[in-house]
Amino acid sequence: MNIDFTFQNPTRIHFGRTAMNHLADELALYGKNVMLVYGKNSIKKTGLYDTVMETLKQCGKSVCELAGINSNPRYTQVLEGCRLVREHNVDLILAVGGGSVIDCSKAIACSAYCDDDPWEHFWIKNLPVPSKVVPVGTILTMTGTASEMNSGSVITNEALRKKEGHIFPMEVASPRFSILNPEFTYSVPKTQMVSGIFDIFSHLMEQYFGGDDDCVSDYLLEGDMLALISASRQALLNPHYYEARSNIMWCATMGLNKILAVSKKQDWEVHQIEHQVGAYCDCPHGIGLAIVSIPYYRLIMPYGLHRFVRFAKNIWHVDPAGKSDLQIATEGIDCLSRFIDELGIPRRLRDVGCTEQMLPLIAASVNKIGGYHVPTTEEVLSILKACY
Amino acid sequence: MNIDFTFQNPTRIHFGRTAMNHLADELALYGKNVMLVYGKNSIKKTGLYDTVMETLKQCGKSVCELAGINSNPRYTQVLEGCRLVREHNVDLILAVGGGSVIDCSKAIACSAYCDDDPWEHFWIKNLPVPSKVVPVGTILTMTGTASEMNSGSVITNEALRKKEGHIFPMEVASPRFSILNPEFTYSVPKTQMVSGIFDIFSHLMEQYFGGDDDCVSDYLLEGDMLALISASRQALLNPHYYEARSNIMWCATMGLNKILAVSKKQDWEVHQIEHQVGAYCDCPHGIGLAIVSIPYYRLIMPYGLHRFVRFAKNIWHVDPAGKSDLQIATEGIDCLSRFIDELGIPRRLRDVGCTEQMLPLIAASVNKIGGYHVPTTEEVLSILKACY
Numbered sequence: 001m002n003i004d005f006t007f008q009n010p011t012r013i014h015f016g017r018t019a020m021n022h023l024a025d026e027l028a029l030y031g032k033n034v035m036l037v038y039g040k041n042s043i044k045k046t047g048l049y050d051t052v053m054e055t056l057k058q059c060g061k062s063v064c065e066l067a068g069i070n071s072n073p074r075y076t077q078v079l080e081g082c083r084l085v086r087e088h089n090v091d092l093i094l095a096v097g098g099g100s101v102i103d104c105s106k107a108i109a110c111s112a113y114c115d116d117d118p119w120e121h122f123w124i125k126n127l128p129v130p131s132k133v134v135p136v137g138t139i140l141t142m143t144g145t146a147s148e149m150n151s152g153s154v155i156t157n158e159a160l161r162k163k164e165g166h167i168f169p170m171e172v173a174s175p176r177f178s179i180l181n182p183e184f185t186y187s188v189p190k191t192q193m194v195s196g197i198f199d200i201f202s203h204l205m206e207q208y209f210g211g212d213d214d215c216v217s218d219y220l221l222e223g224d225m226l227a228l229i230s231a232s233r234q235a236l237l238n239p240h241y242y243e244a245r246s247n248i249m250w251c252a253t254m255g256l257n258k259i260l261a262v263s264k265k266q267d268w269e270v271h272q273i274e275h276q277v278g279a280y281c282d283c284p285h286g287i288g289l290a291i292v293s294i295p296y297y298r299l300i301m302p303y304g305l306h307r308f309v310r311f312a313k314n315i316w317h318v319d320p321a322g323k324s325d326l327q328i329a330t331e332g333i334d335c336l337s338r339f340i341d342e343l344g345i346p347r348r349l350r351d352v353g354c355t356e357q358m359l360p361l362i363a364a365s366v367n368k369i370g371g372y373h374v375p376t377t378e379e380v381l382s383i384l385k386a387c388y
Numbered sequence: 389m390n391i392d393f394t395f396q397n398p399t400r401i402h403f404g405r406t407a408m409n410h411l412a413d414e415l416a417l418y419g420k421n422v423m424l425v426y427g428k429n430s431i432k433k434t435g436l437y438d439t440v441m442e443t444l445k446q447c448g449k450s451v452c453e454l455a456g457i458n459s460n461p462r463y464t465q466v467l468e469g470c471r472l473v474r475e476h477n478v479d480l481i482l483a484v485g486g487g488s489v490i491d492c493s494k495a496i497a498c499s500a501y502c503d504d505d506p507w508e509h510f511w512i513k514n515l516p517v518p519s520k521v522v523p524v525g526t527i528l529t530m531t532g533t534a535s536e537m538n539s540g541s542v543i544t545n546e547a548l549r550k551k552e553g554h555i556f557p558m559e560v561a562s563p564r565f566s567i568l569n570p571e572f573t574y575s576v577p578k579t580q581m582v583s584g585i586f587d588i589f590s591h592l593m594e595q596y597f598g599g600d601d602d603c604v605s606d607y608l609l610e611g612d613m614l615a616l617i618s619a620s621r622q623a624l625l626n627p628h629y630y631e632a633r634s635n636i637m638w639c640a641t642m643g644l645n646k647i648l649a650v651s652k653k654q655d656w657e658v659h660q661i662e663h664q665v666g667a668y669c670d671c672p673h674g675i676g677l678a679i680v681s682i683p684y685y686r687l688i689m690p691y692g693l694h695r696f697v698r699f700a701k702n703i704w705h706v707d708p709a710g711k712s713d714l715q716i717a718t719e720g721i722d723c724l725s726r727f728i729d730e731l732g733i734p735r736r737l738r739d740v741g742c743t744e745q746m747l748p749l750i751a752a753s754v755n756k757i758g759g760y761h762v763p764t765t766e767e768v769l770s771i772l773k774a775c776y
Contacts, residue, residue: 001570001634004404009397015650016392182389213631214622216615216638223611227604234602243601246389250604250650259647262403262638 001263002213008170009257011149012177015250017242019179020051026137026177027059031091034061035084037105038096039069043141046187052096052139064088066108069097072278072285073104075119075157081108082118085134095138095175098188098196099145099285102138102175103153109134110153110168119157123164129172138178142188143249144196144286146203146256148178156279162365163279165271170258180253182246186239193239194343195286197232200252201225201339202270202289207256209300209307210265210371220260222314227251229315229339236342267371270296273380276362283352290345291352294337295386299379301329304372308332349388359384389651390601396558397645399537400565403638405630407569408439414525414565415447419479422449423472425493426484427457431529434575440484440527452476454496457485460666460673461492463507463545469496470506473522483526483563486584487533487673490526490563491541497522498541498556507545511552517560526566530576531637532584532674534591534644536566544667550753551667553659558646568641570634574627581627582731583674585620588640589613589727590658590677595644597688597695598653598759608648610702615639617703617727624730655759658684661768664750671740678733679740682725683774687767689717692760696720737776747772 014022027034034056043049056063066081084090085108095105111118113132121127138148147153151173154165185193208221231247238244254260273296274288301308309325312318312332320328346352349359363381368374375383402410415422422444431437444451454469472478473496483493499506501520509515528536535541539561542553573581596609619635626632642648661684662676689696697713700706700720708716734740737747751769756762763771 001403001638002631004406006400006402006410008400012394012396014394015389018392022394214615214618214635216612216619216635216642219611219615220608220642221611223607223609224604227602227607230602231604243390246651247602247604250389254604254608254647259642263634 001215003263003265005262007259007262009149009174009259010171010176011174011257013149013180013253014177015180016246017181017183019181020139022177023052023055023139023179024059027056027061027092030135032060032062033064033088033091035064035066035081035088035090035093036096037066037069037081037093037101037108039067039071039098039101042187043096046184048096048139048141048184052094064090069101069104071100072156072163072282073100073107075155075159077104078107078111078118078155081105082112085112090134093134093136095136096141098140098142099147102136102147103145103155105136105138106147106151106168106173107153107155109136110173122166122168123155123157126166129168133172136173136175138175139184140178140180140249141184142192142196143185143252144199146253148175148180149253149257150174152256154275161279163275165275180249182242182249185245185249190239190344191287192284193235194345195284196252197228197248197286197343198290198340198345199286200228200248200255202286202293203256204228205293206267206270207261207264208311209267209304212306215263217260217262217264224251224254224260225315228255232343265371269368269370269375272367272369273383276366277349277354279365280358280362281349281353283354287345287352290340290343291347291349291387292383294333294340295383297333297336299375299383300371300373301333305329307372347387349384354388356388359388389603391651391653393650395647395650397537397562397647398559398564399562399645401537401568401641402565403568404634405569405571407567408527410565411440411443411527411567412447415444415449415480418523420448420450421452421476421479423452423454423469423476423478423481424484425454425457425469425481425489425496427455427459427486427489430575431484434572436484436527436529436572440482452478457489457492459488460544460551460670461488461495463543463547465492466495466499466506466543469493470500473500478522481522481524483524484529486528486530487535490524490528490535491533491543493524493526494535494539494556494561495541495543497524498561510554510556511543511545514554517556521560524561524563526563527572528566528568528637529572530580530584531573531640532587534641536563536568537641537645538562540644542663549667551663553663568637570630570637573633573637578627578732579675580672581623582733583672584640585616585636585674585731586678586728586733587674588616588636588643590674590681591644592616593681594655594658595649595652596699597655597692600694603651605648605650605652612639612642612648613703616643620731653759657756657758657763660755660757661771664754665737665742667753668746668750669737669741671742675733675740678728678731679735679737679775680771682721682728683771685721685724687763687771688759688761689721693717695760735775737772742776744776747776
C-alpha cells in the first residue's frame with residue numbers, strides 16, 4: 001500500500017429480491033420533482049416502468065421523463081437532460097437502466113447548473129463541479145459498469161467523435177442510493193450479459209495490471225476475478241440461476257466502486273482503445289473490450305512479466321512446473337482468450353461494424369496512458385490490426 | 389448472494405505517510421469544542437499527542453481530554469466521557485489510538501444524549517440512538533479491530549463482569565473520517581502487533597465460516613486472508629517494513645468495514661468466547677481469540693466440513709490428492725495452528741491470567757450464537773479446558 005490515498009464511497013446499496021421495497025423510503029428523502037431517465041423500451045416491456053411510476057405516484061412525486069438513452073450515451077442527450085432539470089426544477093434524478101443510463105444521469109446531475117459548456121468544463125478541462133449538483137438514485141437493470149456505486153461518467157460526443165470518461169467527485173456525484181435486484185437482469189439478452197461480464201473482468205484486470213508491490217488490493221481483485229469466472233460459467237449454463245446472476249451483479253459493483261483499487265498503479269489502456277472503437281462503430285462496450293484485450297495484453301506482457309505470471313497462476317491455475325516465466329504468462333493469456341470464447345464473444349473488429357479505414361483514425365485518437373508500458377500510436381494500430 | 393442486504397459505509401479514509409496532512413481540513417468541518425480521547429501514555433511518548441494538539445490549536449479548537457482508556461474499555465469510562473461531552477458541549481470527539489479508544493469514543497458519541505442508562509438502552513435492549521449523536525474522527529495507532537471504519541463498540545461492564553459488543557447504525561456512528569498512517573503503528577510492541585494480526589484473521593474467519601453458497605464475499609475474504617498471511621510474515625521479519633505494516637493496516641480495515649461480509653451467514657462465536665475470557669482475565673483481545681480458536685474450530689469442523697476443506701485448499705494450499713475431506717479440513721486447522729505459533733502467540737489460557745476456577749463461570753456467561761453449529765455450555769467448557 002505504497003501510494004497514499006483518500007477513499008470515501010457514500011452510496012447506499014439495497015441488494016436482493018426485496019431491494020425495491022426500499023424505494024419509497026429513499027424517495028421520501030427528496031423533494032417533489034423527479035426526473036426519470038431510462039433507455040429504449042425494455043423497462044416498459046418488463047413492467048418495471050409501471051412499478052416505478054406507481055411508487056413515484058404513491059409518494060406524491062411530479063415526474064418528468066428523459067427516455068431513449070443510447071447504449072453509448074450521447075452528449076446531446078446530456079444537454080437535453082440539463083434543460084429538463086432546470087425547466088422542471090428537478091430534486092432527484094432517478095436512473096432506471098444499466099451503466100449508460102446511470103452515466104448519462106450523473107453527467108446531467110453535475111452539468112445542469114454548470115455555467116460553461118459542460119463538455120469543455122468537465123471532460124476536457126477537468127474543472128470542479130458547480131455548487132448545485134442534483135442527487136441521483138438508481139435502479140439497476142444491467143450489470144457491468146459499476147456506475148451504480150461510483151462517480152464516473154462515459155459520454156460520447158458525436159460532433160467530436162470522441163467517447164470520453166470523466167470522474168466526478170465521489171462525495172457529490174455518486175448515486176445516493178442504488179437498488180440492485182439480480183432478477184431485473186434476467187431480461188437482458190445473452191449478448192448484453194456476456195458484454196457486461198467482460199466489462200467487469202476488464203475493470204478488474206485494468207486495476208490489477210500495474211505496480212510491483214504486494215498490495216492488498218491485488219489479492220482482493222483476484223478474489224473478485226475468481227468469483228466472477230465461477231459465477232459466469234454457472235450463468236452461461238442457466239441464465240436464470242439467481243445465485244450466479246446475483247454474484248455477477250455484486251462482482252460488478254465491487255469491481256469498480258474503487259475500494260479494490262486503493263493504492264494501486266493501474267492501466268486502463270484497454271478502455272481507452274475501446275472508447276475510440278466505440279466512438280467509430282458504436283459496438284457494445286464489453287465486446288469491444290474483449291476484442292482488443294488479447295493483442296493488447298500480449299503486447300504489454302513483457303513489460304510486467306511478474307504480474308502476468310501471478311495472473312496465470314492465481315487466476316487460471318496454470319501449473320508453473322518446468323516452465324519459464326514467459327511460458328507461464330503466455331499460458332495465462334491463452335486461458336483468458338479461451339474464457340472469451342466460452343462467453344461466446346465475437347473476436348474480430350470487423351464483426352462489430354468496424355472497417356479497415358477506421359483503424360488509423362481510431363489509433364490516432366486513442367488516449368495513450370498505459371500501465372506497465374505506454375503504447376505508441378503505431379503499437380495501438382498494430383493491436384487493432386491484429387484483431388481486425 | 390442469497391441474503392438480501394442494505395450496505396452503506398460513510399467513513400472517509402485518509403491513508404498513508406501523508407494522511408495527517410488532511411487533519412486540519414477535516415477539523416474545519418466541525419464546531420469549536422473537541423474532546424480528545426486516548427489511552428495510556430504511548431501517544432505522549434511518540435510525540436503524536438503534541439502534533440495533534442498543535443493542529444487543534446492552529447485550527448482554533450477548544451480541547452477537553454479523556455485519557456487512560458483501557459485496552460478493554462470500561463463502561464465507567466464511557467459514562468465519564470458522556471459527562472464531559474455534555475459539560476463542554478463537544479462538537480467532535482477525536483479518538484487517537486487503537487480499537488479500544490475508538491470503540492469507547494463511539495459509545496460516548498451515541499450515549500451522551502441518551503435519556504436512559506446507555507448499557508441498558510444499547511447493549512441489552514438494542515434500542516435506537518437518540519436524535520443527537522456526536523461526530524467521531526479517528527487517528528489510528530494500532531491496527532486490528534477496524535473500528536476506524538465501522539460502527540461497532542465493545543465495552544466491558546465491570547460491575548456485571550460482561551464484555552459486550554454493540555453495533556450502532558453505520559450512518560450515524562461510524563467515524564466521519566479516519567487517518568491511517570502505517571508508520572504510527574511502528575511503536576506498538578510485538579505482542580500487540582501479533583494480537584492485532586490475529587484479531588484481523590479472526591474477523592475474516594468468523595465472517596467466512598458460515599453459509600453453503602458460493603458467495604462473492606467468500607472469495608474476497610479469502611483474498612484478504614492471503615494478503616494478511618503474506619504481510620504478517622514480512623512484518624515478523626522486519627517490523628519497520630512499511631509495505632508489510634501498511635498491508636496489515638488495510639487488511640484490518642477491509643476485514644471488518646463490513647463490505648466483505650455482505651450477504652454472508654457468519655459465525656462470531658470465537659469472539660463471544662473471548663469476550664468472556666477477557667471479562668474475567670483482561671487478556672489482550674487477539675491473544676484470547678488465538679487461544680480459543682483451535683479447539684473451537686476442531687469442534688465445529690464436522691458441521692461445516694465443505695467450508696473447512698475450501699479453507700484448507702484456498703488459504704493454506706493443502707494438497708487434496710488422496711485425502712478424505714476430513715483429512716484435508718484437519719490439515720487446514722493444523723496450518724492455522726502453526727500460523728499462530730509463527731506469530732509467537734501463547735497457546736494456553738493459564739498463560740494469560742486465567743484460572744481453572746474461572747472456566748465454568750466463563751462457559752456459563754458466554755453468548756451462544758455460532759455459525760455451522762451453536763455450541764452448548766458443556767461444549768464451550770470443553771473448548772476452554774482443551775486450551776487451559
